[in-house]
Amino acid sequence: MNLLLVLPILIPFLTAVTALLAWHNRLLQRRINVAGASLHFAVALGLLASVSRDGIQVTQIGNWPAPFGITLVADLFSAIMVTMTGLMGLTVAVYSLGTIDARRESFGYYALLHTLLMGVSGAFLTGDMFNLYVWFEVMLIASFVLMALGGAKEQLEGALKYVTINLVSSALFLTSVGVLYSVTGTLNMADLARRVSSGTIDPGLTTVLAMMFLVTFGIKAALFPLFFWLPASYHTPPIAITALFSGLLTKVGVYALVRVFTLIFVHDVAFTHSLLMVIAGLTMVTGVLGAVAQMEMRRLLSFHIISQIGYLLMGLALFTELALAGTIFFMVHVIIAKSALFLVSGLVRRVAGSYHLKELGGLYRSNTGLATLFFVPAMALAGIPPLSGFWAKLTLVRAGLEIEDYAIVAVSLAVSILTLFSMTKIWAEVFWKDRSESSDPPKPLSPFQRHSLLIPAVWLAALTVLIGVGAEPILDLAMDAAAQLHDPSAYIRAVLGGGAV
Amino acid sequence: MDSLVLRTATRYLLPLMLLFSIFVLLRGHNAPGGGFVGGLVAASAYALYAIAYDVQRTRQIMPVSPRRLTGVGLLLAVTSGLIGLAAGDPFMTAQRDTRELPVVGKLGTPLLFDIGVYLTVIGVTLTIIFALAEEE
Amino acid sequence: MEVVLAVVIGALYAAGLYMMLRRSYVKVVIGLALLSYAASLLIFTVNGVTRGRPPLVPEGALRPPEPFADPLPQALILTAIVIGFGVQAFTVVLFKRTYQATETDDLDAIRSTEHHKKPGVPASISGAREG
Numbered sequence: 001m002n003l004l005l006v007l008p009i010l011i012p013f014l015t016a017v018t019a020l021l022a023w024h025n026r027l028l029q030r031r032i033n034v035a036g037a038s039l040h041f042a043v044a045l046g047l048l049a050s051v052s053r054d055g056i057q058v059t060q061i062g063n064w065p066a067p068f069g070i071t072l073v074a075d076l077f078s079a080i081m082v083t084m085t086g087l088m089g090l091t092v093a094v095y096s097l098g099t100i101d102a103r104r105e106s107f108g109y110y111a112l113l114h115t116l117l118m119g120v121s122g123a124f125l126t127g128d129m130f131n132l133y134v135w136f137e138v139m140l141i142a143s144f145v146l147m148a149l150g151g152a153k154e155q156l157e158g159a160l161k162y163v164t165i166n167l168v169s170s171a172l173f174l175t176s177v178g179v180l181y182s183v184t185g186t187l188n189m190a191d192l193a194r195r196v197s198s199g200t201i202d203p204g205l206t207t208v209l210a211m212m213f214l215v216t217f218g219i220k221a222a223l224f225p226l227f228f229w230l231p232a233s234y235h236t237p238p239i240a241i242t243a244l245f246s247g248l249l250t251k252v253g254v255y256a257l258v259r260v261f262t263l264i265f266v267h268d269v270a271f272t273h274s275l276l277m278v279i280a281g282l283t284m285v286t287g288v289l290g291a292v293a294q295m296e297m298r299r300l301l302s303f304h305i306i307s308q309i310g311y312l313l314m315g316l317a318l319f320t321e322l323a324l325a326g327t328i329f330f331m332v333h334v335i336i337a338k339s340a341l342f343l344v345s346g347l348v349r350r351v352a353g354s355y356h357l358k359e360l361g362g363l364y365r366s367n368t369g370l371a372t373l374f375f376v377p378a379m380a381l382a383g384i385p386p387l388s389g390f391w392a393k394l395t396l397v398r399a400g401l402e403i404e405d406y407a408i409v410a411v412s413l414a415v416s417i418l419t420l421f422s423m424t425k426i427w428a429e430v431f432w433k434d435r436s437e438s439s440d441p442p443k444p445l446s447p448f449q450r451h452s453l454l455i456p457a458v459w460l461a462a463l464t465v466l467i468g469v470g471a472e473p474i475l476d477l478a479m480d481a482a483a484q485l486h487d488p489s490a491y492i493r494a495v496l497g498g499g500a501v
Numbered sequence: 502m503d504s505l506v507l508r509t510a511t512r513y514l515l516p517l518m519l520l521f522s523i524f525v526l527l528r529g530h531n532a533p534g535g536g537f538v539g540g541l542v543a544a545s546a547y548a549l550y551a552i553a554y555d556v557q558r559t560r561q562i563m564p565v566s567p568r569r570l571t572g573v574g575l576l577l578a579v580t581s582g583l584i585g586l587a588a589g590d591p592f593m594t595a596q597r598d599t600r601e602l603p604v605v606g607k608l609g610t611p612l613l614f615d616i617g618v619y620l621t622v623i624g625v626t627l628t629i630i631f632a633l634a635e636e637e
Numbered sequence: 638m639e640v641v642l643a644v645v646i647g648a649l650y651a652a653g654l655y656m657m658l659r660r661s662y663v664k665v666v667i668g669l670a671l672l673s674y675a676a677s678l679l680i681f682t683v684n685g686v687t688r689g690r691p692p693l694v695p696e697g698a699l700r701p702p703e704p705f706a707d708p709l710p711q712a713l714i715l716t717a718i719v720i721g722f723g724v725q726a727f728t729v730v731l732f733k734r735t736y737q738a739t740e741t742d743d744l745d746a747i748r749s750t751e752h753h754k755k756p757g758v759p760a761s762i763s764g765a766r767e768g
Contacts, residue, residue, distance in 0.1 A: 002591055002592070003586065017575045017576050017579070021569065021576075023569075061591060061592055063585075063594040130713055134720070137720045140724075144731070151734060151738070153738040154749050157738075157748075157749055159731060159735075160662070160731065160735050160747065161747075163727075163731060164665060167672075167673075167728070168657070168672065170673075171669070171673050171675070172676075174676040174680070174717055175675075178676065178684070179679070179683055181680070181710065182685075187709075629730070633733075
């Protein structure tokens, strides 16, 4: 089955290259884009099916045995994340058709989009620390260009901040990898886990390394207090790109944190994971408080990304099987709900001409469908039953109560209420209140835009309902994935024991 | 730049440097060299031409545009990996001919990969250099 | 040798961070470059500096004679340099474009992403930062 491990990386790569070669033919590029994204999603689903049926899949690139070569590994968590990448890739690929202007398209937008998807899939699949660095860079370079593409003043300024902070994080990542290699003599994640747990390495030094990686990935994941770049840059590019970034980029940081803090740095859980817990709480609170003060829809939603990252970290910090399952469930939920909200805000902008809450209004009366489309993912994000967010939060809260960590449970519930409050604020301002006299009446969408903009948004909103109503199988899947994370012996055996080679 | 000496020298240097870059590319299998260095040498040949004349003329004398070079290079590199996959081994496993040739060594997918790298490096480097030079 | 390199690495990190804290973004680019050089040199040094012992297997033997230089850090550095080259080239172009768009290289002047301004909208409702 080693083909399925390579395809989620190869397909976006080939799509990007063909789009690059079809530079002067925009129509062809658009078709390649949709075909490539669909194929990517299909193989991602195939990978998920294969991993949940046959267990952890491993392939050694170039047939160099682990730990010497580069290993690609897919456990359930990786497979779920790759599937989400495929889903988001396809959604944004379709949404882009109607929203990305011809100038951006002819400057290689689609090639970059798929390069980004390749980087993200690679980061989820690799089993090697340095290779993870390389995938991060692939992803970052694509995201840098996507963010700056178009060259509006605001965009360039946002990109400047985003690029600078990410390059600092990359330099730190490189430093950490270098020190890690000199301390342990290996960069293969499974081998690292084995060597760290063997007790031959000074635990103090391991903790220092853990902290270095925490800061590195913390910048990418936008944890407290390293999140300032996110609300300063995420709202500047076109909304399709913002939706993709919010769905995937910070989540790659969280994925890397979950990976290293379940597999490698579990030597001193009392210290490292307690620290994670404090950061989780602070991230939630600052994110949501930041959002309360915002009046621009995209900025408001950007602050919510940060607050949701806190929840993801909470599950990791609690570090029980149920809590990790909560994190995985939450990840699936938040990627979908958050991106759906961004897509809807793009639709609002299309229809009413603004992202600014004060300038909007009355859309419930004129566009009831759009209002519903906002209402569903917004309530899912706040955690109202029976939508996806309810089960995600319930699992995390249950896990917190189980090990009697009442403080974080209280914080997470309070943050939920504040989330509901700021969703209500958008609802009241954009949809409920009367539209101010001076503003232009809402513009209808063109028939093509109707399809390319509405289908992805409806599809994501429907998924939040679907996941909420049919939570059982997904929760089971998350439980299985969490079991693999919590007891990594199967992962280590699969990589080093020659598993599927 | 307007310098007769540089322009005349560049006309002779360009083919020489391109030839040398191919030599560096081919010997890279078992000796210092390879696609990356070779690509940089070739890119610097065109960069020199762009300094001596201008970017517009350099684009004209290039048989293929830098963008296309990048695309074809990437495609070649990934093909070299796919050949291993087609032979039933993991992705990127080297497949080689058994005969040894002078300079090049054994023909096989590593050479194909190196050629891909060579073209990609030329393409990317020149794209960057041209973009910066045309801004002036 | 290690001590000298350690001092150099420390100086590079310090200089890189110092440059990044400057207000002009030309200096930030230089700072970023210095940081990545420091990281490369660090990988090289912490994994042991070995002189004149390439990890080549002599004919007939199965492994190179001890002690030999570990080739992996060098491969890591090479990869990092190549990536750093691409990223820095992009950064220079980006910063240049930003300079052309904003007509300043003062980072403190770059604040248009921080608040929402639009003609006709009173300042009082343009987000909390302006309050």
